[in-house]
Amino acid sequence: MRIDYHRHFRKQYRKFPQKIQKKFNQKLLLFESNPFLPMLNNHTLAGKYAGRRSIDITGDIRAIYEINGNIIIFLQIGTHHDLYGK
Numbered sequence: 283m284r285i286d287y288h289r290h291f292r293k294q295y296r297k298f299p300q301k302i303q304k305k306f307n308q309k310l311l312l313f314e315s316n317p318f319l320p321m322l323n324n325h326t327l328a329g330k331y332a333g334r335r336s337i338d339i340t341g342d343i344r345a346i347y348e349i350n351g352n353i354i355i356f357l358q359i360g361t362h363h364d365l366y367g368k
Contacts (some may be wrong), residue, residue: 284353285314291345291356296358298343306339306359313337317354331365 295303303326309322318324323338327346334348334357344365346358358365 283314285310286353286355287357288357291358294359302340302343305343306345309337309339309345 295306298306302311312319313322313324317337319336323336325336327334327336331346334346336344336346339345339359342363343362344362345356346365347354348358349355
């Protein structure tokens with residue numbers, strides 16, 4: 283499994299404080315060891331994100347990704363409200 287980042291993800295990631303960036307990096311290490319650890323709350327998405335998946339970074343921050351063969355592409359990172367509008 284190879285991990286890549288969409289340009290939108292990179293832009294959003296840079297806007298977050300270092301504390302959130304560090305939290306993402308910690309969750310990424312867990313994700314790399316086992317993407318389905320319960321603490322990641324890895325789940326499929328519906329609606330405009332159908333076919334993609336999400337993991338929890340903090341209580342409110344999510345990272346959305348898609349699987350393309352053996353490549354994981356992180357597409358977006360943001361608050362639940364910013365990503366889903368709810």
